[in-house]
Amino acid sequence: MSKNVFVLMPFSDEYVDVYEFGIKDVAKEFNLTVTRLDEQIFDSDMLEQIYQQIEKADFIIADMSGRNANVFYEVGYADAKKKLIILLTENISDIPFDLSHRPHVVYEKSLKKLKTDLRLRINWAIQEIEKRNRNPLAINLKNKSSHVNRENATDTAIIEFTLEITNLTENKITGLELLTIA
Structure with missing residues (x-):
């Protein structure tokens, strides 16, 4: 089954070859369906269309070249939605600090160079999606505080923690009603 990839990048003649002969050519090798907003016909608000395409995409390819504010915003949205994002840039100085x-x-x-490195990143993204589909829950244990009391020959530890469980897939997990940790 073909995976959907949404591309975020500056719309400029300067980057046409990057998209057409770099990103799209490599995507074809992996049988990926690649789209960019300017290739679509839609009757909704442009920003709403971007949100929908990010939601629908299996992963995102984002070219940060030129420090384009729109691309930065869209990458932030995709990141908040926990999408896999392959980041590209022509110049290392275009990478924002965050x-x-x-x-x-x-x-x-x-x-x-773009095609060679992008092949590796796309291969990683496809494997990561498959891994998430096999094991859709990520469990993250965060240590809030801890205290160790040493008396005589024994140690006592009091640890407060938060257990975060995140669904990594777009699918709802059925049958999980209660999680008890003893």
């Missing part, structure tokens, strides 16, 4: 810890494909005006 995303500097995330991997980026830095292609430096080279379509060959």
Whole structure:
């Protein structure tokens, strides 16, 4: 089954080749359906259409080149929706501070480099989606506070924690009514 990929990038003649001969060419190799907002016909509000496409996408490819405010906003929305995002940039200096810890494909005006690195990231995204579909729950244990009391030859620990369980898929998990931790 083909996966849907929504591409966020500046709409500029400067990036036409990146999209047509970089992103789309590599996507075809993986049998992905790739769309960009300017290729669509819609009668709704443009921002609402972007939200819908992000929701519908299996993952996002976002080119951060040129520090485009719209792309930054859309990436923030996709990130808040817990979408997998493959980040690209022509120039490492275009990476905003808040995303500097995330991997980026830095292609430096080279379509060959873009295609080589993008293949690896798309392969990762497809495997990650399959992994999430097999194991849709992520459990994250956050330590709020802890205290260790040492008396004589024994140790006593008091630990407060929060257990976060997140559904990683778009599908609702049925049959999970109550979770008890003893």
